[in-house]
Amino acid sequence: MALLEIRDVVKRFGDFTAVNHVSLAVEAGEFFTLLGPSGCGKTTLLRMLAGFEQPDSGEIVLDGVNVAGVPPEKRPVHTVFQNYALFPHMTVAQNIAFPLKMANVSPEDIKTRVAEVLDDVRLTQFATRFPNELSGGQRQRVAIARALVNRPRLLLLDEPLSALDAKLREEMQIELINLQKEVGITFVYVTHDQGEALALSHRIAVMNKGEVAQLDAPETIYSYPKSRFVADFIGQCNLLDATIKSIGNDRMQVEIAGVGIAETLPVAGAQVGQSGCLTLRPEKIKLGASLPSDDADEVHFKGKVHDCLYLGDVTIYIVELDNGMLVETMLPNSAPGRAKFFDDNDLVELAWRFDAGHFI
């Protein structure tokens, strides 16, 4: 049985529905992320898990127990907030001991458990420091230690890294991944940052307008977004208008009007004549002056370079197909001193494998 089950949960504020019939399950030990744009309902869902909000309907089941009506402090759950909310006048050890004191745990037990948790988060030698004597990463670990000291089954993290600059955020992401592995506690993490969600999570629920738009592993969400919303929200994605021409067992053919036929993966429920688009990530597309065409799994199209964007590690090439459609591609600048392979108006060839993207 899953550690956490959210069953058909609805939450309204007046006549606005913030969370609309959400069902999902989180396994023990998972790093699970709720990802979506501002206002999609992810924080509201997290607050219902914590017990700060009550669902209007549906159930939240933790470890087999329906937690409806259980107040936040009685749930086997703890929340780490964005600003960590550490007490500035208390040492690291006192901050961590605080929830145990509130729960009237005996002084000896407090001592033992604080020492255990300090060891878990590798902060033993910082026990007597005050928060302002710590780095951002260390403060995060104190906040997590304080959240772990009551031995919650579930740790909820609400955008804990959003206030940090990009470099520190990356360091903290690595810290979080390692910490979650070491302590083995189930994390439910809220973020609007798709890169962060892809880097940290075992699985991601992408939310839009109070609903789960897609729930999958990061690689699946990235490579095979199920909707235009998910494709657009997560990274750069080409969406090429296409119409289904034929459907076989392991492939289907789609026509990109004015360009040609492309093979792609078959999708359940697809019908000949149906219009939609082919999703293709820029880095899945090969680009060259001319490309070998000996691979039956690839499709090839001609184009003309429309724009080049040098980004240091890679250069983005926007290529115009015969029908005027623009396709974003990229090449790594792996050769020393090399900034560009092509210039505007160069004639080029594009190729991609039939399973590089899919039809939505």
Ligand code: ATP
């Ligand atoms: P953000 O990343 O901006 O925090 P979010 O996805 O976490 O966004 P929520 O905070 O869950 O979004 O809010 C979802 C919607 O519900 C928003 O439109 C918000 O204005 C609304 N909302 C949240 N809490 C309340 C409340 N207490 N009263 C009225 N409306 C609310």
